[in-house]
Amino acid sequence: MLDRKFILQNADAVRANCEKRGVECDVEQITTLDAQRLAALQLAEDLNRQANETSKQIPKAADQDERNALIEKGRDLRQQKDAAQQDQDRLDREILNLIAAIPNMTHPDVPTGGEDDAVEIAFGKHPVKSFDFQALDHVDLGAKHDLFDFDAGGRVTGSGFYYLKNQAVHLDLALQQYAIRFLCDRGFTPLTTPDLALTSILEGIGFTPRGPETQIYSIENTELNLVGTAEITLGGMNAGQTLAADELPLLYCGLSHCFRTEAGAGGRASKGLYRVHQFTKVEMFAFTLPEQSDEIHLRLKELECELFDSLEVPYRVIDTASGDLGGPAYRKFDLEAWMPGRGEKGEWGEVTSTSNCTDYQARRLNVRCKRQGQKGTEFVHTLNGTAVATGRAMIAILENHQRADGSIAVPKVLQPWVGCEVIGD
Numbered sequence: 001m002l003d004r005k006f007i008l009q010n011a012d013a014v015r016a017n018c019e020k021r022g023v024e025c026d027v028e029q030i031t032t033l034d035a036q037r038l039a040a041l042q043l044a045e046d047l048n049r050q051a052n053e054t055s056k057q058i059p060k061a062a063d064q065d066e067r068n069a070l071i072e073k074g075r076d077l078r079q080q081k082d083a084a085q086q087d088q089d090r091l092d093r094e095i096l097n098l099i100a101a102i103p104n105m106t107h108p109d110v111p112t113g114g115e116d117d118a119v120e121i122a123f124g125k126h127p128v129k130s131f132d133f134q135a136l137d138h139v140d141l142g143a144k145h146d147l148f149d150f151d152a153g154g155r156v157t158g159s160g161f162y163y164l165k166n167q168a169v170h171l172d173l174a175l176q177q178y179a180i181r182f183l184c185d186r187g188f189t190p191l192t193t194p195d196l197a198l199t200s201i202l203e204g205i206g207f208t209p210r211g212p213e214t215q216i217y218s219i220e221n222t223e224l225n226l227v228g229t230a231e232i233t234l235g236g237m238n239a240g241q242t243l244a245a246d247e248l249p250l251l252y253c254g255l256s257h258c259f260r261t262e263a264g265a266g267g268r269a270s271k272g273l274y275r276v277h278q279f280t281k282v283e284m285f286a287f288t289l290p291e292q293s294d295e296i297h298l299r300l301k302e303l304e305c306e307l308f309d310s311l312e313v314p315y316r317v318i319d320t321a322s323g324d325l326g327g328p329a330y331r332k333f334d335l336e337a338w339m340p341g342r343g344e345k346g347e348w349g350e351v352t353s354t355s356n357c358t359d360y361q362a363r364r365l366n367v368r369c370k371r372q373g374q375k376g377t378e379f380v381h382t383l384n385g386t387a388v389a390t391g392r393a394m395i396a397i398l399e400n401h402q403r404a405d406g407s408i409a410v411p412k413v414l415q416p417w418v419g420c421e422v423i424g425d
Contacts, residue, residue, distance in 0.1 A: 001099050001364050008034060017105050020112055022323040025102045033095050040088035047081035100203075104360040107331035110322050117321040118334070124308060124315040128338045128346075133404040137341025138395045139272040142168065144406055145424045147398075148273070160262060160277040167423045171397070171410070172280065172390045174417030176255060179282040179388040182307055183253040188284065193233035193254045196224045201236035204365035206328035206357075215260050230254035231384040234285035238367045243380060245371040249288040249296055253387060256281060273391040274342070274349060282387040289369065290359065293381035297356040300385035301333045304352045307387060311411045313396045314338040316348060329355040337396035351392045354385030 007014050011027045018025040054074040061067035111119045142148040147168035153161035164172055180190050202209040202216065202225055209216040209225045217226040227233055234254045243250070258281050273279075284303070286296050301317065308315050320332040332355040336348035359379040362368070368377040401409040407424040415421055 001096075001360060002102055002104065003359075003363065004030075004034070004095065004099060007099065007102070014102065014105075018102060020106060020322045021103050021325060022114070023101075023103050023327075026098060027102075030095055030098050033091050033098070037088055037091040037095065040084050040091060044081050044084035044088060047077050047084060051077035051081060100364075103325070103327040104330050104358060106322050106325065107356075109319070110325070110331055111319060112323075113321040114323040115321065118318040118324065119321075120316050121319050121333075122305070122317040124305065124313065126309065126312050126314045128314045129340070129400060131340065131402075131404075135340040135346075135399065136402060136406070137272070137339075138398045140341070141398050141402060141406075141408065142272070145408070147423075150272070157277075160275075162273070162276060167418065167420070168394065170418045171394055171414065171423075174414040175388050175390045175393050176280060176282060177417050178414055179307065180253060180255060182310075183282070183284065183303070183387055186303065188251045188253040191230075191234070191252055191254045193227075193230045193237075193256045195227060195257050195259070197227050197232050197236055199223045199225060201239060201365070202227075202232055204239060205232050205235050205361055206326070206364070207232070215262065217259050217261060226259035227256060228258050228260045229384075229386075230256035230258070230281060230283035231285060234283060235361055235365065235367075235382055235384070238287060239365040241367060242377055243287060243367070243369045245289060245369045248369060248380065249286050249292055252285045254283045254285060256283070258389070273395055276391060279389055279391040281389040284354070284383075284385040284387050286383040287362075287367065287369075288381045288383065290378070290381050293356050293358060293383060296383055297331065297333075297354065300354040300383060301335075304333075304335050304354060304385060304387065308335060308337065308351070308396075310413045311393070311397060313351075313393075313400055315351070315396075320353075326355070328357040328360045330358045330360070331356050337392070338400065339395055340399045340402075341395075342399075349392065349395070351389065351396060352386035355383065357382045357384070 007030060011031060015027045051074050054070055054077060058067055058070045061070055111117050146166055149163040149165055152163050184190055199209050207216060208214055209218055216228060219225065234252050258279050260277060262275050262277060284300055288296050315335050315337045318334050318336060320334055325332050332353055334350050335352040337351045338346060339349045340346040342349050358381050361382045362379040367380050369380045370377045397411060398408055403409060407422050410418045410421055410423060
């Protein structure tokens with residue numbers, strides 16, 4: 001969340017930022033409630049002072065009647081003080097609830113607008129292919145080579161679930177192994193993370209796990225939820241901790257299953273593996289000093305590009321527009337792969353994204369750092385980025401590497417793990 005003092009001192013800028021991001025916020029109400037909170041705090045402090053002064057007078061009372069009167073006065077003052085304190089606490093909670101709904105500030109270079117206003121900033125090394133045959137989508141390719149079973153997934157778990165079969169299993173595991181090795185070679189610490197997290201951790205990351213429009217599966221009668229990304233568990237692992245500044249940045253890559261309700265999703269572009277309720281992902285996460293986060297954000301973007309270049313997949317990188325950022329993100333880059341089977345003639349489809357969340361998540365999770373020789377602590381910055389979501393990566397690989405005879409070439413970097421050069425040869 002944003003710092004309360006920052007909001008109060010920069011009310012116009014915060015209001016303008018909310019408008020730019022298409023989010024309703026009530027900065028005026030925060031200002032009004034904070035004035036009331038300060039008045040309640042001052043009243044509680046004044047009543048507490050009076051109660052203490054009254055207590056000091058009791059031993060000096062001339063008789064029992066005066067002593068009893070002072071005791072009663074002190075009791076009344078402390079009850080009034082408690083009431084003022086409760087009023088202050090109530091106002092504080094109301095303010096925090098309003099602040100929690102305010103999105104992060106926005107990088108000045110972020111384009112203004114919604115999904116259609118994103119700006120292309122780069123393309124991958126491999127151009128979009130022009131096939132001299134009728135290209136198949138990944139669903140048809142999967143049927144041809146017996147790679148998926150969506151019907152069995154529907155029978156066992158419901159729509160949006162699936163079985164991977166045969167070479168799809170090897171490809172899925174190859175993507176996991178390759179991405180983890182790729183990141184370990186570049187200084188990341190590998191982790192497998194829990195598939196569940198407490199509601200407080202999800203809220204700290206910026207999710208609303210139990211709201212009316214949530215995309216989160218929650219476990220009934222518990223405070224646990226299935227995670228939609230390892231961003232949640234990687235960010236939460238240092239909740240409430242103070243990190244040594246000279247150890248930053250901390251770079252992690254986390255392997256996890258991801259669960260999303262994908263409520264309302266549908267349509268031809270979302271069929272097959274593109275929008276499902278469960279998938280596997282390797283996620284990058286960084287804890288940095290404030291002055292490091294812009295540079296690390298660019299580094300995460302370049303790592304995503306390097307990885308998909310090595311998979312020989314055509315892609316573009318977009319600078320996401322303000323209205324499509326999501327609350328915690330200061331800036332977000334999406335990598336969209338070309339998917340020949342998507343839409344009527346092929347379309348771009350998101351396969352990764354990377355966000356700089358500055359201190360927005362760290363403030364909610366209370367993750368701080370301490371610099372050597374300086375008094376006090378400060379909030380770290382957090383960043384996240386998808387290395388590979390295996391389902392969508394498989395779509396891009398299968399559709400872009402298909403050949404006229406229906407076989408599928410395996411990218412060279414994955415061949416040691418897949419165990420073959422061609423699927424269906």
